[in-house]
Amino acid sequence: MELNNIDKELLKTIADLHEIPEGAYNIRKDGKLVSRNVSANIDIVSKTDKPGINIFIKDGTINESLHIPVIVSEAGLKDLVYNDFYVGKNCDVTIVAGCGIACGSSEDEGHDGVHSFFIEEGSKVHYIEKHYANGDGTGSRILNPVTKIELGKNSYMKMDTVQIGGVTSSKRDTNAELDDGAKLEINEKIMTDGNEYAETNFNVDLNGKDCSTHVVSRAVAKNESNQIFKSIINGNNKCFGHTECDAIIMDNAHIVAKPELTAASTEASLIHEAAIGKIAGEQIVKLQTLGLTETEAENEIIKGFLR
Amino acid sequence: MLELRDICFSVNDNGKVKQILKNINLTIDDDKFFVITGPNGSGKSTLAKIIMGINKPTSGKIIFNGTDITDLSITERAKLGISFAFQQPVKFKGITVKQMISLATGSEVSVGEACKFLSDVGLCARDYIDREIDGSLSGGELKRIEIATIVARASKLTIFDEPEAGIDLWSFNSLIKTFKNLKNKYKCGFIIISHQERILDISDSVIILSNGEIKEIGSKEKVFSRLSEIYSSCTKLVEEE
Numbered sequence: 001m002e003l004n005n006i007d008k009e010l011l012k013t014i015a016d017l018h019e020i021p022e023g024a025y026n027i028r029k030d031g032k033l034v035s036r037n038v039s040a041n042i043d044i045v046s047k048t049d050k051p052g053i054n055i056f057i058k059d060g061t062i063n064e065s066l067h068i069p070v071i072v073s074e075a076g077l078k079d080l081v082y083n084d085f086y087v088g089k090n091c092d093v094t095i096v097a098g099c100g101i102a103c104g105s106s107e108d109e110g111h112d113g114v115h116s117f118f119i120e121e122g123s124k125v126h127y128i129e130k131h132y133a134n135g136d137g138t139g140s141r142i143l144n145p146v147t148k149i150e151l152g153k154n155s156y157m158k159m160d161t162v163q164i165g166g167v168t169s170s171k172r173d174t175n176a177e178l179d180d181g182a183k184l185e186i187n188e189k190i191m192t193d194g195n196e197y198a199e200t201n202f203n204v205d206l207n208g209k210d211c212s213t214h215v216v217s218r219a220v221a222k223n224e225s226n227q228i229f230k231s232i233i234n235g236n237n238k239c240f241g242h243t244e245c246d247a248i249i250m251d252n253a254h255i256v257a258k259p260e261l262t263a264a265s266t267e268a269s270l271i272h273e274a275a276i277g278k279i280a281g282e283q284i285v286k287l288q289t290l291g292l293t294e295t296e297a298e299n300e301i302i303k304g305f306l307r
Numbered sequence: 308m309l310e311l312r313d314i315c316f317s318v319n320d321n322g323k324v325k326q327i328l329k330n331i332n333l334t335i336d337d338d339k340f341f342v343i344t345g346p347n348g349s350g351k352s353t354l355a356k357i358i359m360g361i362n363k364p365t366s367g368k369i370i371f372n373g374t375d376i377t378d379l380s381i382t383e384r385a386k387l388g389i390s391f392a393f394q395q396p397v398k399f400k401g402i403t404v405k406q407m408i409s410l411a412t413g414s415e416v417s418v419g420e421a422c423k424f425l426s427d428v429g430l431c432a433r434d435y436i437d438r439e440i441d442g443s444l445s446g447g448e449l450k451r452i453e454i455a456t457i458v459a460r461a462s463k464l465t466i467f468d469e470p471e472a473g474i475d476l477w478s479f480n481s482l483i484k485t486f487k488n489l490k491n492k493y494k495c496g497f498i499i500i501s502h503q504e505r506i507l508d509i510s511d512s513v514i515i516l517s518n519g520e521i522k523e524i525g526s527k528e529k530v531f532s533r534l535s536e537i538y539s540s541c542t543k544l545v546e547e548e
Contacts, residue, residue, distance in 0.1 A: 218400075218401075246400070280397070282393075282397050283397055283399060285361055285381060285397075286393065286397040287410065288380070288381040288382045288385065289359060289361075289381055289385050289390065289391045290385060290390075290410050290411045290456070290460065291382060291385040291386050291413060291460075292382065292410065293382050294382075300402070300410060301399065301402070303401075304399055304400065304401035304402035304403075304406065305400050305401045306401070307401040307402075
């Protein structure tokens with residue numbers, strides 16, 4: 001299967017790919033494999049019982065990357081995929097996933113990616129996930145990503161998740177369990193416009209001694225769009241957890257932010273912060289004094305906020 | 308050159324009209340360093356905001372280099388070459404110092420160019436270029452970054468609203484050096500709203516405002532006795548050290 005120019009543009013947006021990437025990759029379009037490459041340390045094997053792939057990263061794999069972008073452009077297609085990542089001990093790898101939807105018809109299109117990470121002791125994983133949709137079709141573009149994370153002893157995962165526009169509806173569920181000394185950082189950036197709906201649910205179980213997490217979301221809701229952010233941190237041991245939701249609300253948008261902390265240990269230290277507000281008038285005025293119009297000022301403030 | 312002609316500004320204070328500025332007539336020449344001083348509540352910051360277009364005068368005219376700018380927006384005045392440094396610098400989540408300098412100049416600046424402006428205000432550029440302009444910066448750092456963005460605009464007229472507000476003594480000493488440097492290096496008009504005698508010391512002309520009226524205009528030496536008189540009847544001039 002060949003990639004057309006629309007596909008290439010989507011790949012550029014969701015995975016920063018201008019060409020076929022170096023190292024291991026698996027490019028999927030409309031529910032089918034387009035192209036795959038494995039490396040000496042990263043193996044990709046198709047599942048036989050359900051759609052999806054198993055990724056095996058060998059112990060001690062350092063400074064390698066894996067790209068697994070998905071494109072959906074077929075009218076009416078609802079793609080569902082299960083990807084399991086087995087990351088061995090003492091690795092340091094970057095995994096870039098993402099889904100781009102090109103909708104050119106009145107039929108709904110969607111992708112539900114269920115990603116499970118099994119990260120072994122001492123490994124570091126940077127996971128980048130971008131969601132984007134475009135096209136002039138009137139059909140809904142629906143994304144419901146599910147991420148399950150098991151972090152082994154003294155392992156670390158940084159998850160950057162970005163939904164920058166065009167997605168009609170999304171429900172993002174992320175569940176994580178941390179062992180002793182493990183650390184999880186989640187940075188979510190999300191912008192909704194028009195009548196879009198975005199729901200995010202994070203649930204982090206801090207089970208191990210001295211494990212920690214930071215779950216940070218920055219969101220902008222414009223026009224009639226709706227956002228729901230729920231972040232639950234359960235401190236079950238001597239641990240540190242922090243969750244923060246910072247949202248800019250505009251026009252007639254609607255935002256719900258629900259951070260929730262549960263402690264089952266006297267040694268658990270948990271913090272939550274949530275703030276929703278409009279763009280501060282003084283920020284607009286400051287940028288106007290630099291020669292920007294009100295609209296340009298708003299755009300720069302949002303761009304910076306979601307950077 | 309900036310001309311203020313019969314500028315008045317009033318607000319509604321619980322049903323009563325309160326006059327903040329009364330018939331202000333003033334000419335600010337190019338290449339000169341003007342300091343507007345006076346007791347708290349005398350209307351200094353309001354006047355600065357009226358020049359920038361943040362507040363609109365109730366009556367009167369503002370002429371900038373021959374153009375009537377009374378009805379122009381903040382953006383239009385900025386494009387004509389007027390800059391404004393805020394008393395309390397505005398913070399932005401996610402916007403870095405380099406990005407703010409780029410916005411100020413109107414185009415993407417190189418690291419080298421951004422460093423030049425930061426050096427002008429006594430900041431070690433390498434430490435700041437990628438910092439976000441947020442609560443992680445101290446009052447003195449924010450103030451100097453604010454001034455650097457103003458310098459980057461290379462304006463014809465620059466207004467500083469109480470630059471000494473919210474900074475410590477050490478930062479204030481370097482602020483004075485920064486102003487001396489700017490005065491020598493950049494040939495443009497400066498209006499500084501200030502209570503500080505040491506800022507008055509480096510001025511070409513001091514304007515005393517009290518109860519919304521101009522009481523005196525002239526060199527520091529000329530107006531100083533009048534200034535002491537006004538302050539002693541209202542509040543004491545902020546003492547240094």
